[in-house]
Every structure is written in C-alpha cells, then in structure tokens.
Amino acid sequence: MGTSNQEESACCGTDCCSSVAVIQQTTGTSNQEEGTCCGTSCCTTEDGGSITDNLYSELELENVPVLAALASRGCGNPTALAELKPGEKVLDLGSGGGIDVLLSARRVGPTGFAYGLDMTDAMLALAERNRVESGIENVRFLKGIIEAIPLPENSVDVVISNCVINLSADKGQVMREAYRVLVPGGRFAVSDIVFQGKIPEALQSDLEAWAGCIAGALEESDYRRLLHEAGFVDVEVEVTRRYALQDIADSGASNAVSLLSEQERAEVDGKFVSAFIRAHKPL
Template sequence: MNSKIENLDRSKVTNAVQEIYREVASNPEKGFHFPVGRISCMNLGYPAEELDALPVSAVESFAGAGYPFVADSIKSGDTVVDVGSGSGTDVLIARHKTGDKGLVYGIDFSETMNKKARENIDKSGLDGIQIRESPADNIPLEDANADVATSNGAINLVTDKDKAYGEIYRILRPGGRIQIADIVLSKPVDAASKANARLWAECIAGAEPVNTYLDLVRAAGFKDVTVIDRLDYFDRSSNESTRKTAKSLGAHAIVLIGRKD
C-alpha cells in the first residue's frame, strides 16, 4: 500500500522530517505546528511523577502524540524497543519500568535527536539503554529480540508503513506486545497533499485513515489489535492553519495495542 504512493519523493520527505526534528532537538522553545515539551506530555496523560524522574532536557524536546504507557505492557526484566525514540523521553520511562534486569533500545533516524538522547541517558545515570541510528523500516536488531515495541507519533512519518510494521513484528519474540501512539485520520488525504513533503513533516500527510492504519498493523501479523485511547492531538497546536487542516481531515491520535503469536 505505502510503496505505491504516487508522485512521492521519499528523499524529500526524509529531509523535511529530519530538518524539523533537528529544530525540535536543538531549539525546542521555538514553537512548532505540533505541541512539544512538558506541557504536551501533561496534556497527553503523562503523570508528573514520571516526568519529574527524567532530565529536563529529555522532556523539553518531546514530540509524541499520545501516552503509550497507558497500555501497561512493559514488565520487569523486559527488553523494549522504542521506534522513533527522539530525545529519549519514552526510552527513559521504559527503562524505569523494566527494572534492573531490563534492556531498552531506542531507534531513530535523526542524528541530532540521537545525540540528545545519549546525553539525556548520561544525565539520568541509567544503564541498560542503547540508542541506534536507523529508520523505522530497517530496525538494526536480530529477529525475536524484544518483548515490547513502543512508538509515539513516529510511524505516520514513515513512507513505507507496511515495512515498518513488518520490522516491528520481526524483532518481537512470540508473545511480544506493541503499544503504539500515532496520528490517524477520519478521511484520506488528497493526492496532492500526499505528495507534499512539508505536509508529511507536519504529521498530517503521512497519516492514514484509522481503519486503513489498523488493517496494516493486522496485515503485519499482529493479533488482538485494539484502540485503547483517542485524543484530539492537534487542538493545542499554536498554528491556526494546522488546526484547521487537522479538523478538516479528522486528524487525531490513538493508542493501540496488539500481540505477536
């Protein structure tokens, strides 16, 4: 499905997404068309005590779309993979949840975000975390390596979502769980917008209608795929045009769960 998007220059999408997340990492107070930082975390449902346990510099560049940990999927001793790990907010929260014997991998294709994540890990004093630079559709881990895959507002930015979910399925062990927060739509984006790299970077053009999105997760092999939370992610955007576009498409965030047999 995603491999056949007409007139889409994937390199332009990659560059546009890379550029905006360089800014989120290096200049988080600038103001963006999507919410960022601690206020965004709180609006999405992150408990204050979880955020207080993290370096301020990890939370300031948060750019997720939901609170995937509402799924309560992570258990003590788990190996967790965060796909699109950004500045490390969810990586660090996941590591707190895995306990002393756990292991967390952060996967992100942004060099700037990965650098900031590694700095935040050092500040946290936590071990058992590895950051690896790679796109979501080419996860540099062995098959059946993880117990849980988490992701937050990242897969809508991937041009080949089928391949990304195939990779997530591949790296999970049998019985592995997913907890995914992402942007979805109530109706599809028109072809011109779908080919617009800038609109991809704004987390709208790359989003899929919710039923299409859930179907591609199931097509990757996941069972019991269920939406457990929904929220109007764009209602707090500082950009009026973004709010209007999102409203016209019914763009919103969901948190979903599923499992690998």
Template sequence: MSDSAQAKSDEPLDPATQRRVVRDRYARIATETEAKERGCSTSDGCCTEDASGTGDTAETATQLGYSTADVESIDGEANLGLGCGNPQALASLTEGETVVDLGSGAGFDCFLTAQEVGEAGQVIGVDMTPEMVEKARANATKNESENVEFRLGEIEHLPVADDSIDVIISNCVVNLSPNKPQVFREAFRILRPGGRLAISDVVMTADVSRDIRADPDSVASCVAGASTIDRLNEMLTDAGFEQIDISPKDDSDQFIREWDDEYDVSEFLVSASITGRKPE
C-alpha cells in the first residue's frame, strides 16, 4: 500500500473524501494508460519502448473470467486490467436489450455487452471520472460501437430515466460507493419491471481493521469498502429486489491476494457474483 498524502484517522473516510480519492485514482489510471498507449511513461516523464503494458491487462482479464477471444475482440485501451469478475457473462444478455454499466471505466465491459445485445440493443456506461468518460468515448470510436454511449455521473444519482433499462451490470465498483443503499435504490429505479441486476464485486468475509478502512489508498483500490453478504442482501431487499443471489468465487484469492504488497487481502475479501430482479 502506498503512503497517502492524507493522514490516516481513527474513523472511516467521510463520503466527500471517499468520492474524491476514488475519482483521483481513476483519473490517474485513465491518463497513465493514455500515455502508455502513446509509448510514454507518466511515472518517469520519458518515453520507453515497453510502456504499453498490454500483456499484463490481458493476463489479468483471463484471471477474472474473460476469454482470450473477449480480450482480442476489443480495440484500443478499453481493457485496463481492473475489476474482480466478468459481469456481462452473468447477465444472460439477449439481442435488443438496453444495459447500463455502473462505473464503466474505459468501456471494456460495455463493448463486450454491445456485442451481445447487437445493433438493436443499447449500452450506457456511467462513470463519475471525466478522464475515464473521455477515454471510453475515444475507445467507442476505435471499436465503431454506435450502440454504446458514455455519460458522466455518480452511480448514486444515475443520469438515466425511470423504468427504462433491462439489465444493470457493474465490475468491482459498488464497493467504492460511500452510500451503497442509494446505489441499489437507483438501480431499482431505472430498471423496467422484470429487469435484472448482474454485477461482480468484492464482499467482506472477515473484520477489517479501522486503520485499513480509514486509509484513502485502501478505499480507492477496492480493499476497504466492501460489505458483508448479509448486509448486501439486506440492502438489495430494502431496495425492492427479489430472487437475490450472492455467490462468492472460491478461486478469486488467486488475484485478490495480489492487490496489496503489505498483507494478504484475500484473508478478508472475496469476489462474488451478485444478481437480483425487479418484480414484474
């Protein structure tokens, strides 16, 4: 874990600070990968011949459950090697459906989803980081994805109309929110009756120390903000979802343990598939 400019406190981060550190981290990722695509390293300010990093992101994607064909089918820098699963594979997508991706990043899951829903379908990515939205829109042009659009917005306040969406996906993003019940209420609001939620995220399996939960770096890197399965079930039920299923992935420790250099994150986190449905 890198040292943070902000000192750790005895209490978890306040919501405004949590949103800021998350936005700052993903803005940095977006701009660094853009520099790598040009063959430049932002860390040392000079250009290198091996700065693309494409091999690492492809390998990470296969660990998360994507096929080699998935990775090779998307052009540009959409695959950032982030996430904790493959949500579009959970969603049982069909042609013509309208899908929203919560925290869409550079657009990797959106472009894969667009292949599933076809030209008759629509995919909307929502992300709160302007740099990521800009990068995703550039990737949409590279992938000639005319049925994909990206909107700037917070997942707690989605820029999407009521009862207009068939499926919601997300990849390791809800844990970053300081107000997860509101995220699920918003998801429920925009889904059509019978619409479904299919997300990958991390869940907490053991207590996490207050120091870790209050550390900005840990919160922004998906280490400290997860909820327990019981709490997620409660939040989804309160939002109105039915047919809720939260299934941990037993093999996720293979990549989760690499998320921090100081301790084994898999001792208190596991990736999970989270699904639910809005009643008809």
C-alpha cells in the first residue's frame, strides 16, 4: 500500500486560527503541527496569500458553508474546469473540508454522485458537517490515502484534486490508482502546483516547503510522463497562475528561500505555477 506525504489544513471551529494540519511522512507515520489560517498552511501565504486567492466565484461560495470555504487550501478550481455533467460520478482526492466535493455534487445533480477521499479524521468530520449543513445527499466521504483509493476499478467518471497530489511521496502510484478507478473514457482533471524547471535541493528537503505545496511539485515534463506511464492519453497542462519568489517564501518556505543562492532565486522566480492538468483513460 502506498504511503502519503499529504498535508491538510482546515478551520475546525469558528475561529480561523484553530485549524489542524497533518503531514504524514513517507514512513507512514504522522507529524501533527499546529497550523492556522493565519499562518503557514498548505498552499496559503501568511497574509491570506496569492496562491489561494480568488479561486471560486461569489455564486459558488454562496452555495457552500462558510467553514468549507475557510478550510479550502487549494490552488485552483477543478470543479469549474472539469466540465462535469449531470449524472456523472466524481472522486476528489484529498477532499479536506469538502468544498470541491459539494460543488461537484451540485454540478452532477441528483442523478450523479461525488466522493471525497481524505486521510484525516478532523477533515472527514468537518466535511460531513459541511455536507449536512448544505443539505446535499449525493455525497460520501471516505477515509484513506490517495495512493490506495478505497473504491473498485472502473467506478467513477472523473477524478479531481486540488493541490494535493504534489504532497504525495509516490505520485506515480496516485496516478495509477486514479487510472484504475476511472471508467474507460473517464477523465483526470486536477489542479496542482507544477514547476517549470528543476527545483533546488534547499526547497526539496525543506518540510515547510513540502507543507506549502512547493517542495513536492513535479516538473511539468515529469507530470506528463507519469500520467502517460499510468496509461492516460491526451495529457494537457494549462497554466492558470504563476508565482513570484515572494509568493513561495510566503507559502511557508521563507527559511528555505533564504538558503538559495542568487542564481537559484533567479531560476525559481516565476517558475512555480498553478496548473490544470487534463488526461483521459482510453475507451
């Protein structure tokens, strides 16, 4: 069974600074840290952050509980880009507080279904609370890791994820699992952080940079390669947002950034991007 290097952050109470962050190391053990919406957490900057800003429309936010929106630590809006259709079954990898699952459930309608997969009890409890508050019935939250999805093969039409795959220590296994559970003709539609170049060692080895969705980012060519190796076709990588060096520092990797040489800083600046990655499982 695959191990996970995911980090999930959520506001579990009305106080935004009472969130829980969990990083599970490649050994399969978990390190729990006090993460907050006011400071370091996955894919967010210390002042609210350009990485997570303005990802959802006002209408979308009006249709989800406040805590679901506050718990969101994504880098895109896969539900809006995945072209979900009524009646489809959707799986969200690393569903956190459930915002993308709830939005997906509304898009696929009562004849469709949305699954959310997360490894943390706090996130699952928060997501279920948000589901109940939303009054949405065509949703189920599952406990597990994204390297070993607890669903049978050929069971969903679309796999989405929002800035979570970069946190896995075995991204190839994640993509193989996504391929396994998709029906023939199914779609992989993921928002994630991608690096257009080579990530310096100082960032790769920094835990805060991992938690900030930076250190684990795949190079674009590697993302394409792993998807093809898993069996996917029609792979596309569309850049949706580009980050300056300061954005990377603000995401929680300020210590690692301070260790970079001037040349490395120049090589990193503007090379981390949010991207929407599309692929299909052949018929």
